[in-house]
Amino acid sequence: MGVCPFHPNPHKSKAGLITTFFLKRRSWLDGLYERSYKMKVGQVKMPGFDLLVVNDPKEVKKIMVDNVKEFPKSELLHELLKPLLGVSIFTTNGDVWKAQRELLRPSFELTRISKVFDLMSEAASDMMDRFRKIPSGEIVEVDEHMTFVTADVIFRTIMSQKLDEKKGKEILNAFTTFQEETVKTAIRKFFCVPEWLSKILGENKRIEAGKVIKSTLAEIIKPRYDAYENDTHQDILSSLLHTTHADTNERFSFDEILDQVSMLFLAGHETTASSLTWTLYCLSLDKNAQQKAHDEIISICKDGRFSIANIKDMKYLTNVFKEALRLYPPVGFFARQAKKEMKIRDKTLQKGQGVVVAPWLIHRHDEYWDAPHEFRPERHEKPILKEKYLPFGLGERICIGQGFAMQEAIIILANILREFSLDLQENFTPDVVGRLTVRSANGMMIKMTKRAGI
Template sequence: MTTSTDFLPPRPAAPARFPRGMRALYASATDLLSLFPETAFRHRMMPFSAISQRVLIVNEPEMVRRVFITGRAEFEAKSRHFRQALEPVIGDSMFLNSGEVWLTRRALMAKLLHPSRTPGFHPLFVQGAEELARSWNGRVDVAAGFAAATALAVMRALFGDAARPEDAAKLARSFTAYEGAVLAVDFAHVFGLPEKLTGWQFHTARRHARAIRRLCSACIAAAGPDVGGLFGELRAALAEDGRPLLDPTQLINEVAMLLLAGSETSANVLTWTVYLLALHQPTRERVLAELGAVLGGRAPEASELNALPFTKAVIQEAMRLYPPVPYLSREAARAERIAGIQVKPGETVMALPWLLHRNEHLWEAPHAFRPERFLPDAPQKPPQFGYLPFSIGPRVCAGASFAMAEMLVFMAVLLPRLDFSIPPGAAPVPRARLTLRPRGGMPLMVTPR
């Protein structure tokens, strides 16, 4: 139940009812969030039919478990639209693969990004946060700044000293343009057309995709044959027969995947976190008090991140309210039944963290900003299978530990040094395409403390 002291951060206005027909298709193509009325936060599941296709949205933990964990064989593949939307950038990378190829590459990524290795990346996080703190003053689009800074952190983890800030900024701009050009609906699929006819709707996006892949190729070439870091390990990985696991094209695919997946989540969460702190003074003051007591104004050591439970809780609550990945989609491999609904082979089943994280049956005061709900001593734990900021099941983000440590470091370095406030007239609105970003960026006033 929402109380009079709760802070309710802005969210898009909900329609009175689900749009239908072409209005629903238009809304889906421009912003998924515009589809859902207030009742959607209470529904357990929502089947949608559009021309020749149907989509089933599951919005209840047991159904999420059924699709993404116990039914992983039946729902292993990403949806056709998700594949079409990302293949121009990341090709056949682990993020889109399934079957034996996915198992092999997932094992490699799990080794490279194992939580035990996260402290080794800590100096890169501190370096990036301190560079950002020195560069920000006045009116700043923090969304663009975080995107470039987190991309640079991943580049440094991949290529070491060969990573260049100008390449990271270019990558961030290119992916922003790419995401803005990708339609959120596969119209060819909706109208029952073959997959090969989908390309027309991605024409502009493919131009930006080519720019991203050229940049990845240039970074690989600039790194040289003796580069260490994660890329050196990727290139040295061997298959069971002793041959290289990844050929040159597959190396570019995996590098593009790491750069985008490794920077997008962190950048979006950091953007929404500083926005929430700029809006809510009591939380901001509590975070600053914790950082001051533990760190005394200096950058954290890797071992000190666990001593910042409230700062971490603020980040976790930001991911609940503004989940960086707005939807998880799977394609049914064969006929299945979910809670009485028949799913045909090839149909799409989705979970939308935007809805699940605000489900009125799972969360108290679901639209309120309450970081305390994620503290270790909170009386009620987040619902299992009801909180999916890094996906869930076998495809849970391999870099989740990397991302959480990075976000904590950025907050610990930036907040004591910079004050963030909302410029007059600024009203950021979340828009769900491939990720959940503020439409038009996130302009904030940044003032050194």
């Protein structure tokens, strides 16, 4: 038996259009109903958008692996994210995506280099210094700490800069605004709200938030872009500056690099921060799992800095993280679009119609998982069908930074669990919301107690 972390109770039946409009403006999770968790394929109809939600693993494989070219990324998703991500690998399709992926690939080979590992470890070490200054037994809002440390990791590994507190707050506040307003903008588009009214209701906030983030990144990138021939850094930005296209021998333009770095910042810090916060939450509820993870860490490395070999040896802690990813996948849905008419089970998918593959629903489907809402790290001791467990996506578009994120997460968790025991604040319940990522809208309040003898 595992513990059962909180998840939003779905509505008994499907809400009407007006109710859906107000529910989903805050979080798409608020619009789910009981059948959402049991169906294989469902249809969602709104005035300006009609989509299929696909939970059947066989159909998921068709969409994301076998017939991936027939299901490109959603044009609406690209439109929504463009103020921040521009024309980046996250939303592009076809030959543009292939070329971008190939140009980015060498950068992520850096994740196997000790230099990047060391930069991650330094960010984790600074995080621990911040935690040690907090009195033992204090209630800590860990979500903001996880958001800051993962953003710091990205700044160090991509641009060889520490993230200072003031700049960090500006960027992270802007990103929170961007997330909130993107969901609202999407719902307004689904319900055909006129563009002039959408601007009055907050559309400009989303665009301005994207500008704040990109201008901060541009300040760091531009001097190095202009002097790239003399750039001696060993970071991901340096790799991007020197990478050239195999066919044209051309390098990324400044705007292209800015778009890709913005994408790496979004995907690299936000998703990992979400996953780390939910992992700490699950461990604060499951004392046995927490103790088992702690014992493993101590047996591998009782003190001093963790090595790459240490991190790879932490099998149980890795399974803990994987199980938190199952319960709270950072990206709760993947949006695609049909290039032609086709059948999905008993439904006819029209050309141009939206398709959603939702890890949030697939990971909690009771036909695919025993006690799906329970936290059970042991599930991951045996191989799991890829179409049933896809926190990083699936197929050729699987997250390019998966190895980077796993390495970073285990470093951060190992540092925290070695020194602190975790207890959820009494009577605290996270407010689970689905926006661009799955987060807790009211943070995560955990009592952190210094372990004896450490």
